[in-house]
Amino acid sequence: MQEVKDSFHKHVWDLQDLICSELRKVDPEIQMTEDLWERKDFAGNEGGGGRTRAFEGPLIENAGVNTSLVYGEVSPEFASKLKGKSTKMWATGISLIIHPRNPRVPTVHANFRMIENGGQVWFGGGADLTPYYPLEEDFIHFHNVWKKACSPYGVYNDFKKTCDNYFVNKHRDGEMRGIGGIFYDHYFSGDLEKDSKFGVDLSNYFIESYFPIVEKRMKEEWTPEDEEFQLHRRGRYVEFNLLHDRGTSFGLKTNGRTDSILISLPKRCKFTYKYQPGVGSPHEKMMEYYRPKDWV
Amino acid sequence: MQEVKDSFHKHVWDLQDLICSELRKVDPEIQMTEDLWERKDFAGNEGGGGRTRAFEGPLIENAGVNTSLVYGEVSPEFASKLKGKSTKMWATGISLIIHPRNPRVPTVHANFRMIENGGQVWFGGGADLTPYYPLEEDFIHFHNVWKKACSPYGVYNDFKKTCDNYFVNKHRDGEMRGIGGIFYDHYFSGDLEKDSKFGVDLSNYFIESYFPIVEKRMKEEWTPEDEEFQLHRRGRYVEFNLLHDRGTSFGLKTNGRTDSILISLPKRCKFTYKYQPGVGSPHEKMMEYYRPKDWV
Numbered sequence: 001m002q003e004v005k006d007s008f009h010k011h012v013w014d015l016q017d018l019i020c021s022e023l024r025k026v027d028p029e030i031q032m033t034e035d036l037w038e039r040k041d042f043a044g045n046e047g048g049g050g051r052t053r054a055f056e057g058p059l060i061e062n063a064g065v066n067t068s069l070v071y072g073e074v075s076p077e078f079a080s081k082l083k084g085k086s087t088k089m090w091a092t093g094i095s096l097i098i099h100p101r102n103p104r105v106p107t108v109h110a111n112f113r114m115i116e117n118g119g120q121v122w123f124g125g126g127a128d129l130t131p132y133y134p135l136e137e138d139f140i141h142f143h144n145v146w147k148k149a150c151s152p153y154g155v156y157n158d159f160k161k162t163c164d165n166y167f168v169n170k171h172r173d174g175e176m177r178g179i180g181g182i183f184y185d186h187y188f189s190g191d192l193e194k195d196s197k198f199g200v201d202l203s204n205y206f207i208e209s210y211f212p213i214v215e216k217r218m219k220e221e222w223t224p225e226d227e228e229f230q231l232h233r234r235g236r237y238v239e240f241n242l243l244h245d246r247g248t249s250f251g252l253k254t255n256g257r258t259d260s261i262l263i264s265l266p267k268r269c270k271f272t273y274k275y276q277p278g279v280g281s282p283h284e285k286m287m288e289y290y291r292p293k294d295w296v
Numbered sequence: 297m298q299e300v301k302d303s304f305h306k307h308v309w310d311l312q313d314l315i316c317s318e319l320r321k322v323d324p325e326i327q328m329t330e331d332l333w334e335r336k337d338f339a340g341n342e343g344g345g346g347r348t349r350a351f352e353g354p355l356i357e358n359a360g361v362n363t364s365l366v367y368g369e370v371s372p373e374f375a376s377k378l379k380g381k382s383t384k385m386w387a388t389g390i391s392l393i394i395h396p397r398n399p400r401v402p403t404v405h406a407n408f409r410m411i412e413n414g415g416q417v418w419f420g421g422g423a424d425l426t427p428y429y430p431l432e433e434d435f436i437h438f439h440n441v442w443k444k445a446c447s448p449y450g451v452y453n454d455f456k457k458t459c460d461n462y463f464v465n466k467h468r469d470g471e472m473r474g475i476g477g478i479f480y481d482h483y484f485s486g487d488l489e490k491d492s493k494f495g496v497d498l499s500n501y502f503i504e505s506y507f508p509i510v511e512k513r514m515k516e517e518w519t520p521e522d523e524e525f526q527l528h529r530r531g532r533y534v535e536f537n538l539l540h541d542r543g544t545s546f547g548l549k550t551n552g553r554t555d556s557i558l559i560s561l562p563k564r565c566k567f568t569y570k571y572q573p574g575v576g577s578p579h580e581k582m583m584e585y586y587r588p589k590d591w592v
Contacts (some may be wrong), residue, residue, distance in 0.1 A: 033569065171554050172554060235561070239558070242539050243538050252467040258467050265531070265570060268527075270563055271534075274555050
């Protein structure tokens, strides 16, 4: 067990480095702030911590690529909600969000985690895309990569559907945050080494799923209307993250590091009463895609 | 009873008109969108509705001044949480939020409501100010008016404290949304007519508490740093409303009209990782005031 935990932990730290260098590659003037933070567990003992990396740049408006390793005691109340029901927990993972400046380049979110509690181990995570312009070939690319990643494990349809059902603004008539991707939780097949390899394998597809889209679109011109629509949809992103996202609420309620958790919010956004995209505009077209759809 | 309900209902509708004309007076080019909406109750019968008025103007960036009258059946689950425990409810109220463009002019929020359930009646509401620049005399003016309004009823200290405790971003180390005001709920003294007059009296102080500040400050020049700080604090406003505000969560969970509820959000805002105001700046000074303080 310990060997698998160490190796998954090392993997997410390495992946963080890889993704950060991709960000620097696409936006050489990007500025990074790194914060190493420590946490105490429920009993007041050493409980791990994390490495938060916050980015701001001319092309990548803001991004967060974070890792954490947390362990030790949790509250009995919290333990009762965990799969293993134990007050002893161990978890590690990577969580990231990238908000590009150009409205033709989609926002992306991903996370990959391993959790151990009460002798049980499980994996969770996923990646989902939030575009602001109807460039269908990009959406197909993203979904294709995740289908390729999941197919050896036979989980694509399941993970895709879970994602479509999760990133939904229920208070906005079931409108999705973006165009989905994959999402999974409590994954355990019974074979720890195989499952750990599965988590690692999936996470290794992230760069291929997203950065080719950035490189292809980042130099495209955009209009003020494109930006208005992007800022409006970023507002919807904020609504989802603060009203519905379980990870955000879990983090804030368990006294997580607020700045690291809310790094997911876009730098700028707008809230407009009864916002409507222009009739016949690409943005009106884009609205149709914030609903579950088979992309591949 | 019916007479008191009718008269409170008429009062909030009239007050809505008065406040809307104040908005037009300070910002003559302001544009208003009025939406009359109807709701069905839990049993599918006619259940009242509301009058939403959304504003956008050169000086008042966005504002919402809403009234509603809701009645009929509520779900048994919801009824069990009500003071009167009955599935029959009646409620009316006014709710408003004003986000001026100029960072020297504070944001304000207020609401005044009357509720009847299971033979019990109670009143609730309040008003609170969210300034972005340390103009202490304005804060004193606001609190002074509310002290004057509450004093005949002997409730000022209580309502002021409740407000300080309510509008708090718990996930931000107890930082308040603004500088407080008054807040109260489940108010009932045993004398219905007196209480109704109390609710009406308080609400009539709103214009005096806020608009003199707008008139005094709206033509002041501001700096880009003032605006950055304002946008940052508006981000904190969004965090409070979506993460903590009971009214927002109640409205969205009971299938309220989403656009009317989320009219409270500012048109533009910013989220910045580990935002810090400039050392020695007025904004650093302002940060000290987002904590409970005796202003009068």
